[in-house]
Structure formats: C-alpha cells, structure tokens
Amino acid sequence: MLERLMQETEQAEVFEIQSEATKIGFDANKLKSFEVEETQGIAARVVADGRLGFAASSDVTALDQLKENVLASAELGDEVPLHFPEPQRGPAVEVYSPELATLPPSRLIEMGKEMVDTILQADEEASVSIDLTRRVRETTVRNSAGAEVAVRKAPFSITLEVERVRGDDVITLFEYFSTATLDDGYRAFVARVAEKLRLARRLATLSSGQMPVLFSPTGAPVLGLPLIHGLNGKNVYRGISPMAGREEEELFDEKLTVVDDPTLDGRPGSSSHDDEGVPGRRNILVNQGRLTGYIYDLKTAALARTEPTGNGKRSLFSPPSPSFSNMIVGTGETPVGDIIAGVDKGLLVETPLGLGQGNVISGAFSNSLSLAFKIERGEIVGRVKDISVAGNIYQDLKQIEALSLESEWVYGGIRLPYILLPKLNVVTKN
Amino acid sequence: MREQIESAIRNSEADYIEIRLEEGQNTRVAYRGPDLETADVVIDRGGLVRCFVHGGGWGIATFNDLSDLEHRSRQAYEGARAVQAEPIELAPIPASEYKTTVSLENDFRGVPVTEKKSLAQEYNEILLRFDPRIVDTHTTYSDTFSRVTFANSDGTYVEEERPMVNIAFSAVSRKDDNVQRAFEAVSKVAGFDAVKGHHDLVQVVAQRAVDLLSAPPVEGGRYTVVCNPRMAGVFVHEAFGHLSEADFVYDNPQAQEMMVLGRRFGRDILTIADDGSISGLRGTHKYDDEGTPTGRTDLIKDGILVGRLHSRETAAKMGEQPTGNARATSYRYPPIVRMTNTFIEGGNTSFEEMISDIDQGVYACDAFGGQTALENFSFSAAYGYMIRDGEVGELVRDVVLSGNLFVTLEHIDAVGDDFQWAEWGRCGKGQGGLPVTMGAPHIRIQDVLIGGQ
Numbered sequence: 001m002l003e004r005l006m007q008e009t010e011q012a013e014v015f016e017i018q019s020e021a022t023k024i025g026f027d028a029n030k031l032k033s034f035e036v037e038e039t040q041g042i043a044a045r046v047v048a049d050g051r052l053g054f055a056a057s058s059d060v061t062a063l064d065q066l067k068e069n070v071l072a073s074a075e076l077g078d079e080v081p082l083h084f085p086e087p088q089r090g091p092a093v094e095v096y097s098p099e100l101a102t103l104p105p106s107r108l109i110e111m112g113k114e115m116v117d118t119i120l121q122a123d124e125e126a127s128v129s130i131d132l133t134r135r136v137r138e139t140t141v142r143n144s145a146g147a148e149v150a151v152r153k154a155p156f157s158i159t160l161e162v163e164r165v166r167g168d169d170v171i172t173l174f175e176y177f178s179t180a181t182l183d184d185g186y187r188a189f190v191a192r193v194a195e196k197l198r199l200a201r202r203l204a205t206l207s208s209g210q211m212p213v214l215f216s217p218t219g220a221p222v223l224g225l226p227l228i229h230g231l232n233g234k235n236v237y238r239g240i241s242p243m244a245g246r247e248e249e250e251l252f253d254e255k256l257t258v259v260d261d262p263t264l265d266g267r268p269g270s271s272s273h274d275d276e277g278v279p280g281r282r283n284i285l286v287n288q289g290r291l292t293g294y295i296y297d298l299k300t301a302a303l304a305r306t307e308p309t310g311n312g313k314r315s316l317f318s319p320p321s322p323s324f325s326n327m328i329v330g331t332g333e334t335p336v337g338d339i340i341a342g343v344d345k346g347l348l349v350e351t352p353l354g355l356g357q358g359n360v361i362s363g364a365f366s367n368s369l370s371l372a373f374k375i376e377r378g379e380i381v382g383r384v385k386d387i388s389v390a391g392n393i394y395q396d397l398k399q400i401e402a403l404s405l406e407s408e409w410v411y412g413g414i415r416l417p418y419i420l421l422p423k424l425n426v427v428t429k430n
Numbered sequence: 431m432r433e434q435i436e437s438a439i440r441n442s443e444a445d446y447i448e449i450r451l452e453e454g455q456n457t458r459v460a461y462r463g464p465d466l467e468t469a470d471v472v473i474d475r476g477g478l479v480r481c482f483v484h485g486g487g488w489g490i491a492t493f494n495d496l497s498d499l500e501h502r503s504r505q506a507y508e509g510a511r512a513v514q515a516e517p518i519e520l521a522p523i524p525a526s527e528y529k530t531t532v533s534l535e536n537d538f539r540g541v542p543v544t545e546k547k548s549l550a551q552e553y554n555e556i557l558l559r560f561d562p563r564i565v566d567t568h569t570t571y572s573d574t575f576s577r578v579t580f581a582n583s584d585g586t587y588v589e590e591e592r593p594m595v596n597i598a599f600s601a602v603s604r605k606d607d608n609v610q611r612a613f614e615a616v617s618k619v620a621g622f623d624a625v626k627g628h629h630d631l632v633q634v635v636a637q638r639a640v641d642l643l644s645a646p647p648v649e650g651g652r653y654t655v656v657c658n659p660r661m662a663g664v665f666v667h668e669a670f671g672h673l674s675e676a677d678f679v680y681d682n683p684q685a686q687e688m689m690v691l692g693r694r695f696g697r698d699i700l701t702i703a704d705d706g707s708i709s710g711l712r713g714t715h716k717y718d719d720e721g722t723p724t725g726r727t728d729l730i731k732d733g734i735l736v737g738r739l740h741s742r743e744t745a746a747k748m749g750e751q752p753t754g755n756a757r758a759t760s761y762r763y764p765p766i767v768r769m770t771n772t773f774i775e776g777g778n779t780s781f782e783e784m785i786s787d788i789d790q791g792v793y794a795c796d797a798f799g800g801q802t803a804l805e806n807f808s809f810s811a812a813y814g815y816m817i818r819d820g821e822v823g824e825l826v827r828d829v830v831l832s833g834n835l836f837v838t839l840e841h842i843d844a845v846g847d848d849f850q851w852a853e854w855g856r857c858g859k860g861q862g863g864l865p866v867t868m869g870a871p872h873i874r875i876q877d878v879l880i881g882g883q
Contacts, residue, residue, distance in 0.1 A: 025488075028681030030516055033488035034509035037762070040494045057473035058494045069471045076459075076469040076547050105512060127682045165684035168836055170805040208650070238463055238566040240602045240609055303465070317456075317472045354808035357799035358830060361602070362609035364647075366810070366881040368832030370803035385806070388832050388881035390650060394607060427650040427881050 001044065001063055006144050008071065011047040013084050013143040015275065016040075016060075017316055021135040024108040029116050029128050031109060041316040044070040045084075051077040052299070054319045082302040084143035090272030090279035094265035100182045101136050101154035108132045111158075115190045119162055122194035123201070129161040139275060147277040155180050155268035157412070160193060171200050171383075172370060173351065175218070178412045181266030192408075196350060196371065204374040204382030206428050212346035212401065213389060213424040214339060214375065217408035219349035220416040224329065225356055226363045226393045227258055228414075231285050233296035233311075233322045237304040240361055242394055243291055250289050253400040255332060258286035260295055262310065262325035269326040269413035276312035276320050283309050297322045328415040332403025336418045339402045341378040347426055348373040348380060349389060366390035386429040396421055431496075435581050438499040444481035444489070444507050446520060447583045450719060451477040451496060452761040454576030454592075457538070459547045461554040461569040469547050474576075476761035479506040487515030492762050521745035521752045523722045525585030530716065532591045534621035538573040541622045546571050549625065550597070553632045557601045560636035563643060566602040571625065578719075586721035594618070594712070594865065597625040598854075599632050601639035610642035610827065613798070613812060615854040617865070619710055642813060645825040648880055654791035654817075655831060655878040656784055659850045661794045661811055663868030666702055666774050668800035669807040669835050670695075672859065674704075674729045674737075675755070675767040676744035686748075693735045696839040699777050702730040704739055706754050706770030712855055712865035713770035717754070720765055724754035730839075741767050759864045769857060773869035777845025784844045784874045791817035792880060794829050808832045830881045838875060846871030 005012035018040045025033035043056035044066055053074025057066045112130050119128045133156070140150045157178040164171045173196060177189040215223060235241040243251065262270045262280030271280050276298050285293045296304065297312030297320045313323035340348070351371035358366055368388040373380045404418035435449050453475045460467040476494045479502045483489075489510025491502045538546075554569035573595045581587045598615035612635045618624040657665060672678070679685040706724030708714055717723055720742050727737050740748075741756035744767060756765035785793070796812035814829035815822045851869040858864075 024513070030681075031487060031513050032515050033490060033764075034513045035490035035492070035764075036505045036509060037491075038493045038495070054468050054470045055472060056470075059473055059475040060494075062473055065473060069473075072543065073468070073470040076466070076543060078466040109513070125684060127685070163678070163682065163685070165682065165688050168688060168805065170688070170803075172803040174803075234462075238602075240566045240604060242607050242609060317474070319468050319470075351803070353803055353806060353832070354799065354801045354810060354830065357801065357808070357810040358828065359609065359611060359798075361611075362607075364828055366828055366830040368806060368808035368830070368879070368881065370806045386832070386834055386879060388650075388808070388830065388879065390828070390830070390881045425650060427879060429652070429879060 001042065002142050002144065004067060005044060005046055005070070009046040009048040009074070011084050011144045013045045013141065015043040015314065016140045019135060019137040021133055022105055023131055023133045024105060024112055026112045026116060026128065026130040029120065031112065034105065042066060043316055045319065046070050046074050047082065048074040050079040051075065052080045052082060053077045056317050058316060080299055080302055082299050084145045085147055085277050086145045087147045088279050091263045091281070093263055093270045093272050093280070095153040095180045095268070095270050097154055097180060097182050100134065100156050100180065103134050108134060111186060115160065115186070118190045118194050119197065122197040123164055125166060126162050126164045126197060131159045133157050141275060141277045143277060149273045149277040151271050151273060153180060153268060158186055160190065162193065162197065164197065171197070176411055178268050178409070179266060180268045199373060199380055200371065200383040202382035204384055206347065206374045206384045206387065206426070208427045210423045211426055212343050213349060213421050213426065214343065214346060215349045215419045217410050217416040217418065219352055220419050221355055221410060221414065222349065222352045222365050222367055223393050223397060223419060224327065224414060224416060226360050226365065228324060228327055229361045230363065231258070231294050233294045233300045233304060235361060236294045237300055242363055247291050249291055251291050251394070252286060252289040252397045254289040255400045255403050256286055256289050256397060257284070257330035259284050259328045259330065260311065260324050260326065261328055264326055267326050271325065274310045274312040275314045278308045278310045278312060280310045280325060295322045295324060324413060326413050326415065329417060331405055331407045331417040334402050334404060336404040336406050339404055339418060339420050340375055340380065343375045344377060346375045347384065348375055363392045363394040365393070384428065388427050390425050396424060431579065434499050435579065438503040439581060439583050441500060442481060442503045442507060442583070444510060445483050447479065447481035447503065449477065449479050449499065449581050450761060451579045452576055454574060456572065456574040457543060457546060459543070459550045459571040461550055461567065463566050464558060469543055471543070477502065478761045478764065479503050480764050481506045481510050482518045483510045484517060486510045487513035488518065490764050518743060519746040520742035523742065523752055526717060526721055526723070527587050528716060529589040530591055532593055534593055536621040536623045538595050538622040539575055553597070553599055553628065556629060556632045557599060557636050561640045563603045563605055563640055564601050564636060565604045568600045570598045572596045580719065580721055582721055588717050588721055590715060595620055595622060595625050597628060599635050601636050603639040603643050605643045608643055610639055612638035612642065617712055617854045619712065619714070638813060641825055642827050645827045647828040648792060648814060648826040650881050652877050653880055654788050655875045656791065656793045656817065657873050657875065658795045659848065659870045659872060660796045660852050661809070662774055662870035662873045663852050664797035664800045665809060666870060667769060667772050667857065667866065667868045668802045668809065670702060670839065671769045671772045672802055673835065674739055676738045676740045676748060677767040680744040680747045689735065689738065691735055694733055695730050695735050696733040696842055698732045699845045700730055700733050700839065700842055701775040703728045703775065704755065704769050704772045708771055711771045711851060711867040713867045718756045718765065719758045720756040722752045722754040722756065724770060727753045739767050739769065741765060757864060768859060768864055769866050771867040771869065774845065774871065774873060776847055776849030776871045778847050779844040780847055781872050784846060784872055785817050785822065786820045788817045788820060792829060793817050793822055794831060805835045807835060832879050832881060838878065841876040842873055843876055844874035846873060848872055
C-alpha cells in the first residue's frame with residue numbers, strides 16, 4: 001500500500017492496527033459472559049501537492065477504495081508543512097508481557113470471583129459488575145521517509161461497577177484498573193473500592209462554605225483534566241489554552257510538577273514511539289509550579305513551528321492528535337494519613353460527577369460529587385450526599401497545602417497523588 | 431450474505447444465537463479555527479455473534495473480517511460453554527422478516543465531498559468573522575450510512591439502512607484568562623438538505639460565545655430553576671431515564687424495591703415516556719438490536735411509576751414484556767437496555783406563567799452534558815439567566831445543577847405547554863455514543879442545588 005501511494009504523492013504513511021482481546025463479564029455478582037474481540041484496520045495519510053489527506057478502513061481488503069479515498073481527501077486538504085519522520089530509535093519500554101498476553105480465561109474468572117467476594121465482604125447488599133479484559137494490540141506505522149515502527153502491547157484492564165441500594169440511599173462506584181505487567185495490583189485496587197464502601201455506610205452532614213478540600217487520586221481528575229486540556233499543544237496553538245504564551249511563568253504552587261512519561265515499564269500508555277513513529281520521551285511540562293512545555297503531534301508541531309514531542313495518538317478512524325501517554329502529577333512528602341489528621345474540618349472528594357462537562361479549557365470546574373466524605377478533627381467521619389465543589393485551577397492550584405506521598409493510576413493513564421487545597425467553595429443542601 | 435448468516439445460525443449448537451453485521455461509510459469535514467482538520471471518508475465493516483447455551487453463559491465474538499461466519503459462531507459457542515452462569519432466558523417475541531431501504535431527498539451519498547466542505551467552510555467563516563474575541567471554532571459536517579443485518583435462531587431476519595446527517599458548530603471566545611464557548615448541532619435521519627440553511631443558528635452560537643465573556647458565574651446556592659426544553663430533555667434522560675432501564679433493577683432486589691411500579695415519583699402533571707417508533711428521530715428504528723419491534727413505553731404516568739425499559743433477557747427475568755430497548759452502539763457491542771426517544775409530555779403552563787412568581791431563580795438553558803450516579807445527578811447548562819421578580823434577567827455562566835433524583839422529580843411543579851424535540855442527542859451508557867432524542871417542554875423545579883464559585 002505504501003509503495004502504491006508513494007508513486008502518486010510526495011509523502012505517504014500507512015498505519016495498521018490489529019488487536020485481539022478476551023473479555024470476561026460479571027453482572028450482578030455472577031459470571032455472565034465470555035467475549036472474543038478481533039479488530040483490524042488500515043489508515044493512510046498522504047501529502048500530495050503539499051496538501052494533507054487521510055482515509056481509513058476496517059475492511060483491510062478494501063485497499064483500492066482506501067487509496068482512492070485518501071487521494072480525494074488530499075485534493076481537499078489544507079497545505080501543511082508536515083514531514084513524516086525518518087527512522088529514529090526510541091527508548092526500550094516493556095509493554096508486552098507474554099504471561100499477561102496469554103493469561104488463561106480461567107484465571108480471569110478466578111480474579112473476578114475474588115473481586116466480587118472482596119466487595120461483598122465489605123457490603124453484602126452490593127451489586128457488582130466487572131469486565132476483565134486481556135488484550136494484545138499491535139500497531140505498525142510505515143512512511144515514505146523510511147520509518148517503520150511496530151509496537152506490540154499487552155494491556156490488561158478491569159472495570160468495576162458497584163451499586164448498593166438501601167431504601168432510597170444509593171451508592172454507585174465506577175472504577176477502572178489497568179496494567180501491562182502481571183502482578184496482583186488488582187487486589188489493592190479492589191481493596192480500596194471495598195474500603196470506600198465501608199466508609200460510606202455512615203452518613204454525615206456538612207454546611208456550605210469555604211473549607212479545605214482533599215482530592216483523592218480518583219477525585220483529583222477534577223483538577224487534572226483542565227491541566228490536560230491546557231497543556232495540549234493544539235489548544236495552545238489555537239490560543240484558547242490559558243497557558244498559551246506563558247512558558248517559564250510560575251503559574252502554580254511550587255509543589256506542582258506535571259510530567260508526560262511514555263517510558264515507564266508496565267504501563268498500557270507507555271510506548272517506544274507514538275502512533276506517528278516519533279520516539280517517546282519523558283517531558284516535564286510543569287516543573288515546581290513553572291510552565292515548561294506542551295505536548296505536540298507532528299501536524300500541530302508543524303503548524304506551531306515547534307518540535308513534535310512524541311504525543312501523536314490515534315484510533316483507526318481519526319487522524320492523529322496530541323494526547324498524553326502517561327500524565328503524572330508528582331507526589332509530595334506527607335503520608336495521606338497525616339494529611340487527613342491535619343484537617344480540622346473539610347471534605348474528601350472521591351468520585352466527581354460530570355467530569356469534563358463544564359468549561360474545562362477555562363480551568364473552571366463545578367462538579368457534584370457522587371462520593372465524598374466529611375473530615376472532622378483529623379478523621380473521616382462519614383459520607384456527605386447532595387454536595388458539589390467549584391473553583392478554577394488557575395486560581396486554586398496557586399496554593400496547594402499538601403500532596404501525598406502515595407499516588408495511584410486512575411483512568412488508565414493518569415497518576416495522581418492526594419491533593420489538599422486549603423480553601424475551596426463547597427455547596428451542600430444545608 | 432443472507433445464506434452465510436442463516437447457515438451459521440443453523441449449524442450452531444447453541445440454544446440461542448444471533449448474528450448482526452454492519453457495513454457503513456462515514457464522511458467527515460472538520461474545521462478547527464481557520465484550518466481544515468480533515469475532509470475524509472472512512473469505511474467500517476464488522477459483525478457480532480452472540481449466543482448462549484444452557485448450563486453456560488453468553489458467548490460473544492466481534493470481528494471486522496466477515497469472511498468466515500461459521501468460525502465466529504464457533505468462537506462465540508466456545509465462549510458460552512466456558513462460563514458457568516445463571517440460566518439465561520429470553521422473553522418470546524414474534525419472528526419478524528423485514529427489509530427497509532430508505533430513500534432520502536438529496537441523498538448525501540450523491541453529494542460530492544467538495545460541496546460538503548464548502549458548506550462547513552461557509553458556516554465556519556461566519557463564526558470566524560463574527561468578532562475578534564472568537565479565537566477558536568469547531569465546525570464539523572458528518573454523514574453516515576450504514577446497513578445493519580440482524581438474524582437470530584428464533585427465525586427473525588431484519589435488514590435496515592441507517593442514515594444520519596449532522597452539522598455541529600462551536601465557538602470559543604477569550605478575553606484574557608476568561609475563556610467561554612457556545613455550541614449548537616443539528617442531526618437528522620435525512621438527506622443533505624437537512625444541514626443546509628442554518629446560518630442564523632451559527633450567528634446565535636457566535637453571539638452567545640461573545641456574550642458569555644461578560645456574563646458573571648452564577649452564585650452557588652439553592653434556587654427555583656426553570657429548565658428550557660433542551661435542558662429538561664437531558665434532565666429526564668439522565669436523571670430518570672437511566673433508572674428506568676431494567677438492567678439496573680432486574681437482578682437487584684433492593685433496586686427493584688426502590689423502582690417498584692406504582693410508586694409516586696412526581697406530581698400529577700408529570701408524564702414521562704420512551705418511544706422508539708416516532709418517525710424521523712435519532713433514536714428511532716423499526717426493530718431494536720434483538721429484533722423486538724419498538725414502540726411507546728410509559729414510564730411515569732400522572733406522577734406514578736408505571737413501566738420500565740427492557741431487553742428480552744430483563745423482561746423474562748422480571749416477568750414483563752420486552753419493550754424494544756435492547757440497543758447496541760455498533761457491531762463491537764452486544765445490545766444492552768438503552769433509551770430511544772425519551773420525553774416529558776407537554777403540560778399546560780406557559781413560560782410566562784412559570785416565571786411570573788419567581789423572586790429569584792435561575793433559567794437553565796441547553797446542556798453541555800449530564801451524568802447520573804443513580805440517585806445523584808449533575809448537569810452543566812450551556813448558559814443560563816437569572817430570573818428576578820418574575821422576569822428573565824442577566825446572562826450567567828457556569829450553571830451546574832445537581833441533586834437527588836427522587837426529591838427533584840417531586841419538586842417539578844410546572845410543566846410547560848411548549849413541548850419540543852431536541853435537534854441532537856447522544857447517550858454514553860457503557861458503550862459510548864448512541865443516537866437518542868430527548869424531548870420536553872419548559873419545566874420548573876423548586877429548590878435545586880446550583881454549584882458555583
């Protein structure tokens with residue numbers, strides 16, 4: 001395909017994806033389904049007469065049509081000063097574990113049963129749904145500059161949904177675990193979910209007002225999501241990121257460091273190269289509160305006249321765009337137990353609702369909380385319902401009271417510590 | 431293809447088997463700011479086999495390679511045998527044989543991509559030229575045409591063509607650190623003409639993005655809230671609709687108790703229903719993705735819970751009738767209980783009456799989105815106004831409604847006489863974006879929590 005495209009264009013790129021997954025599903029505490037998923041597809045980009053074109057197909061036999069579509073797309077495309085990269089060495093990153101890739105379905109079933117038991121021990125009225133997915137995903141990108149990069153990953157993921165209804169008192173938890181290395185990290189994951197359920201048995205009330213708010217790693221994406229949007233080179237190039245044009249400025253508290261790191265072994269988001277064949281590298285984006293960089297793919301970097309950062313990510317049906325590999329907020333020095341012990345009266349945010357729904361790029365957040373706890377005299381005293389928090393990260397992250405020593409991976413590719421903000425607006429029904 | 435499908439079904443040893451194949455083509459033209467992001471055509475083909483065996487569970491195989499359905503059927507069968515699950519039963523439905531071919535006025539498949547690009551560019555230019563404070567835009571044209579074939583071992587064979595044409599515009603405005611946005615979209619089961627002539631709507635988007643720059647954030651607190659029809663539609667979908675999906679209750683006795691039919695949820699003025707058979711709406715199909723005919727299901731009638739949405743499996747488990755709500759986002763997913771076109775039926779209060787006795791309230795308009803964790807919900811309005819002394823006052827931003835479902839439904843004390851369907855709707859349950867339509871008139875809710883800085 002690449003050769004055929006190169007005959008008619010200045011530059012060409014072919015991206016191929018193949019993936020096989022086995023999924024075990026539990027529903028309402030019981031084993032329910034066994035699923036096999038096979039995915040394949042091919043996408044092409046060309047630069048013809050300086051213009052960029054794109055096309056894709058999940059039917060890998062429809063190559064004539066793919067070629068016709070990508071050439072037609074380039075005829076309509078914009079002129080972009082983009083150059084597909086030459087072969088470049090990337091870092092060695094472990095993302096394929098043969099043991100994980102061949103984990104027997106019977107083992108997935110055992111793990112699921114163990115997780116159901118752990119949750120039911122915490123609350124026998126819980127209804128648990130689990131999906132355990134074992135996958136092998138191979139992508140290859142080849143281009144007219146001679147690069148040929150194949151990436152093989154074996155990500156393993158678990159989605160865990162817990163519902164507990166008692167009268168009209170309802171709790172729902174939706175949690176996600178992922179890894180690319182075989183270990184028993186899932187046990188710690190499910191133990192934390194069980195602990196949240198236990199803590200939620202007691203209810204507490206809290207009055208509206210300004211107070212210290214501690215975001216747990218599952219709650220902290222409220223603050224992390226605006227950072228992810230703001231550091232995206234596309235939003236910077238478009239001038240809509242409040243961080244655009246402010247490199248080297250002290251935008252945040254000096255405790256805050258944000259890194260994108262695709263070089264970590266054992267993480268599904270890691271990779272030697274991005275989906276455009278650009279080598280992955282660790283990029284420090286916010287260094288002790290100071291803005292030091294953004295993330296770019298090839299096209300955005302070309303438009304912004306800067307270097308790509310190895311963050312070109314794509315699914316089969318879309319052209320690449322800048323995306324984090326692993327977004328990491330650096331940890332602090334205080335154990336979370338000590339942070340809680342130091343709060344006289346405040347709120348612990350575990351599960352926000354409506355993440356990403358507000359005006360995220362502006363830094364503003366306003367989220368109601370499906371799971372949050374009252375902290376009183378240094379202890380978690382009970383779950384608070386009908387409550388919301390609001391603020392803006394460009395003000396509220398200027399002063400961080402503490403970051404915990406501990407951190408967790410959430411939503412697959414985000415690693416966050418507990419983050420304590422000294423004063424945030426909390427609205428409750430009282 | 432029909433022969434291969436029927437032969438794979440015939441030769442399967444499963445106690446029940448279904449095959450769903452999908453072939454589609456999607457054209458997309460996207461502008462971001464002054465630049466064209468892409469103008470492309472993608473091809474998508476794939477399928478799903480789902481089966482169960484007594485003494486086993488559900489076995490599912492999904493794939494892009496459609497060449498060997500017997501092999502996929504065996505994969506699903508082996509999966510079904512590998513799990514020891516509770517016995518599965520499906521409520522009976524009549525076997526159907528049905529084939530639709532749509533004919534669209536000015537079918538978008540016959541329109542050259544250049545013309546689609548010109549239209550998107552024209553709209554995008556309006557946004558870009560409107561005001562220097564508009565710093566970024568997204569204008570996206572897309573159309574999709576797919577052919578879905580469904581057959582099962584109960585004798586049903588359905589072929590359906592599913593066309594959809596969409597145009598979406600958003601504008602981002604900025605003044606110093608203040609960044610605002612506005613959004614509108616039109617999505618129709620129709621030909622190319624349905625997305626033409628929306629220049630006025632584009633102006634509205636641009637004007638709103640600029641106006642929001644000088645709008646203050648709403649002050650947090652508890653308010654009487656009037657929701658416009660689009661906000662009310664999202665509210666009913668998110669806050670109530672998901673609870674009426676039987677997969678939430680069918681295996682959970684406590685949840686069944688909470689959602690017991692006959693329970694009062696609201697005042698007499700409140701009627702909520704789902705109807706997948708209304709011609710031309712985004713959630714409409716003749717049959718759902720299990721081959722069950724769609725139709726109207728009343729969920730709340732005169733304030734009382736009277737029904738819920740079912741797949742064949744949840745209906746059998748609860749001894750109720752399937753409602754035609756088993757839907758799948760694509761061939762990549764087995765069907766689950768989903769809404770189709772969900773609405774609050776129109777009442778008899780005019781908008782003027784509704785606001786006339788509000789001293790201080792919030793008029794919440796449109797929705798950036800909504801999310802619910804069963805009893806708790808959160809909705810972001812796209813924009814809002816204060817209501818002061820019975821009149822609509824100044825524009826406010828960052829209006830996020832949250833609350834408890836049960837309390838909030840009881841607090842709906844006025845239902846407007848101005849019912850309308852939204853032009854656009856998407857449900858994200860489990861499998862991601864599935865087309866739905868939400869409809870409602872204006873509604874008034876007492877004592878709603880609004881977050882704010």
